[in-house]
Amino acid sequence: MAEVLVLVDHVGGKLRKSTAELLTLARRLGEPSAVHIGPGAETAQVTLAKYGAHKVYVVEDAAAEEYLVAPQAEILAALVERTSPAALLLTSTSVGKEIAARVAVKTGSGVITDAVDVNAVDGAVSTTQSVFAGSYTVTATVTQGTPIVALKPNSAPIAASPAAGVIERVEVAISEAAKSARIVASEPKKATGRPELTEAAIVVSGGRGTGGDFSPVEAFADSLGAAVGASRAAVDAGWYPHSNQVGQTGKQVSPQLYVACGISGAIQHRAGMQTSKTIVAVNKDEEAPIFELVDFGVVGDLFNVLPQATEAVKAAKG
Amino acid sequence: MNIVVCVKYVPDAQSDRTFNAEDNTTDRANVDGLLSEIDEYAVEEALRLAEAHEGEVTVLTVGPERAADALKKALQMGADKGVHVCDDAIHGSDAAATSLVLAGAITKATGGSPELVLMGMSSTDGVMGVVPAMVAERLGVPQVTFASELTIEGGRVRARRDGDTASDTIEASLPALVSVTDQINEPRYPSFKGIMAAKKKPVETWSVADLGIDPAQVGLAAAWTKVTAFAKRPPRQAGTIITDEGDGGRKLAEFLSAGKFL
Numbered sequence: 003m004a005e006v007l008v009l010v011d012h013v014g015g016k017l018r019k020s021t022a023e024l025l026t027l028a029r030r031l032g033e034p035s036a037v038h039i040g041p042g043a044e045t046a047q048v049t050l051a052k053y054g055a056h057k058v059y060v061v062e063d064a065a066a067e068e069y070l071v072a073p074q075a076e077i078l079a080a081l082v083e084r085t086s087p088a089a090l091l092l093t094s095t096s097v098g099k100e101i102a103a104r105v106a107v108k109t110g111s112g113v114i115t116d117a118v119d120v121n122a123v124d125g126a127v128s129t130t131q132s133v134f135a136g137s138y139t140v141t142a143t144v145t146q147g148t149p150i151v152a153l154k155p156n157s158a159p160i161a162a163s164p165a166a167g168v169i170e171r172v173e174v175a176i177s178e179a180a181k182s183a184r185i186v187a188s189e190p191k192k193a194t195g196r197p198e199l200t201e202a203a204i205v206v207s208g209g210r211g212t213g214g215d216f217s218p219v220e221a222f223a224d225s226l227g228a229a230v231g232a233s234r235a236a237v238d239a240g241w242y243p244h245s246n247q248v249g250q251t252g253k254q255v256s257p258q259l260y261v262a263c264g265i266s267g268a269i270q271h272r273a274g275m276q277t278s279k280t281i282v283a284v285n286k287d288e289e290a291p292i293f294e295l296v297d298f299g300v301v302g303d304l305f306n307v308l309p310q311a312t313e314a315v316k317a318a319k320g
Numbered sequence: 321m322n323i324v325v326c327v328k329y330v331p332d333a334q335s336d337r338t339f340n341a342e343d344n345t346t347d348r349a350n351v352d353g354l355l356s357e358i359d360e361y362a363v364e365e366a367l368r369l370a371e372a373h374e375g376e377v378t379v380l381t382v383g384p385e386r387a388a389d390a391l392k393k394a395l396q397m398g399a400d401k402g403v404h405v406c407d408d409a410i411h412g413s414d415a416a417a418t419s420l421v422l423a424g425a426i427t428k429a430t431g432g433s434p435e436l437v438l439m440g441m442s443s444t445d446g447v448m449g450v451v452p453a454m455v456a457e458r459l460g461v462p463q464v465t466f467a468s469e470l471t472i473e474g475g476r477v478r479a480r481r482d483g484d485t486a487s488d489t490i491e492a493s494l495p496a497l498v499s500v501t502d503q504i505n506e507p508r509y510p511s512f513k514g515i516m517a518a519k520k521k522p523v524e525t526w527s528v529a530d531l532g533i534d535p536a537q538v539g540l541a542a543a544w545t546k547v548t549a550f551a552k553r554p555p556r557q558a559g560t561i562i563t564d565e566g567d568g569g570r571k572l573a574e575f576l577s578a579g580k581f582l
Contacts, residue, residue: 013485013486071453095483095484097483100463103448107416107457107458113415113544115450116448134333135333137553138553140547141547141548141549141550142545144545144546145546182461182492184492188486189488191484198484198485200484204581226576244482244501245482250444251441251502259579280581288563293559296559297557297559297575298559298575300561307572310568311568311572312569
């Protein structure tokens with residue numbers, strides 16, 4: 003069976019949730035081999051094997067940590083040349099997509115990003131994407147080289163399928179040219195105790211209607227174990243960090259449940275959340291376009307509705 | 321410092337964007353277009369840097385005839401000259417081919433030695449965010465992408481890049497390619513003077529062959545990816561909308577409980 007390379011998405015060796023999703027999806031296309039660049043492979047191996055990695059290629063090179071994108075692309079391009087895989091799967095984050103882009107140019111391969119599904123159809127890799135702010139669904143294939151597919155987090159439920167996960171250490175010489183954009187400082191995002199926005203099963207977002215007071219939004223999010231998002235209007239006003247922005251120029255999220263609080267639902271915002279499975283909105287303005295999208299909407303003041311809902315959720319959870 | 325800003329003409333997100341049924345490409349003819357919003361931030365950053373470092377700003381676009389509108393907007397904002405790569409052969413190009421054309425045009429426009437190339441972090445139509453990385457790869461210059469803050473001093477680029485898990489500071493030497501987010505500045509509106517001045521600014525139009533690129537390497541037939549089908553997403557089923565009469569929060573919690581979200 004053909005090998006399928008999966009780039010392990012991790013932070014200092016700690017796996018991000020999307021890695022197990024990619025391995026689960028990769029099994030549809032062939033035999034998954036995880037590619038772990040950086041430290042922590044020994045710890046990650048257990049999980050990688052659990053979700054179906056037959057092999058774990060480990061590349062430890064300080065340059066991959068120290069320089070942006072280009073060294074990781076060289077490592078993957080070398081592994082693609084070596085293993086002629088049926089596909090290369092990555093997480094569709096800004097870094098994942100940029101690595102995919104450079105590997106594509108290096109190996110003369112087609113690249114598809116922001117996929118929400120991937121399948122083998124008639125021996126080819128077929129992907130599904132949601133485009134134009136979620137108004138169209140597109141299927142696409144790669145017609146040249148190795149199919150390189152970046153999949154959005156939350157694209158598939160994870161399923162274990164234990165495999166050997168044999169570690170194979172690989173040396174790849176990184177060129178001097180790839181060591182040109184240096185990461186001179188890295189400040190981890192402040193820990194909030196909440197799940198990460200793109201990975202979260204539930205997202206509660208606040209917008210202009212919060213008037214800058216996100217406390218009811220955060221309290222409701224915490225009662226649900228949700229991540230907190232913000233509309234562009236709220237971010238532009240300086241009420242919430244840009245890293246929490248949901249929308250065209252922020253994060254694109256696809257959670258099981260999305261709760262929009264005091265957000266009108268302009269196209270800019272819809273582009274980031276329209277593929278959510280269930281959508282709920284709380285907004286004072288009954289004409290707000292967000293209500294066109296919702297499964298459940300409350301026309302009302304979020305400062306009344308959210309605290310009451312928070313108490314009710316807490317009571318229901320006991 | 322001479323700066324090349326790459327911009328894209330995109331279908332207006334406010335209009336009903338769609339595809340061409342015959343070849344599954346983005347419909348760019350029947351939908352109103354404009355300069356991709358994020359590219360305005362790249363143009364603005366270029367203008368500010370050119371003002372600070374006494375440089376010249378060349379704005380570059382690849383696209384059909386109507387894409388000249390995107391150039392015009394950038395020239396009205398204050399860019400000095402325009403380059404339009406316009407060639408029927410380009411229709412249907414994927415990101416890889418687009419990056420090939422852009423790299424070729426940047427090389428030609430700068431006599432082979434670009435100093436600073438600026439781009440938006442992604443377009444508002446394709447939204448892949450891969451073209452800047454591809455152009456950097458092809459030009460062999462440092463990739464400093466998703467910059468939310470940018471300083472250039474003594475031939476060095478320094479940028480803040482906010483990722484999912486950390487905020488990184490990236491440094492590189494010029495020449496470099498930088499892509500920017502909408503956090504980096506507040507783009508200016510063209511002034512009346514700017515609008516009048518733009519009419520006299522030079523715009524060169526180049527074909528793919530002018531860049532020394534074989535037209536067979538670009539366009540739909542040469543694309544490394546292929547859209548096999550597109551379908552309008554069915555409208556979401558109309559949901560339940562209630563008006564809060566003092567129990568809206570409890571009803572919301574009941575809905576979530578029924579949906580097993582608790």
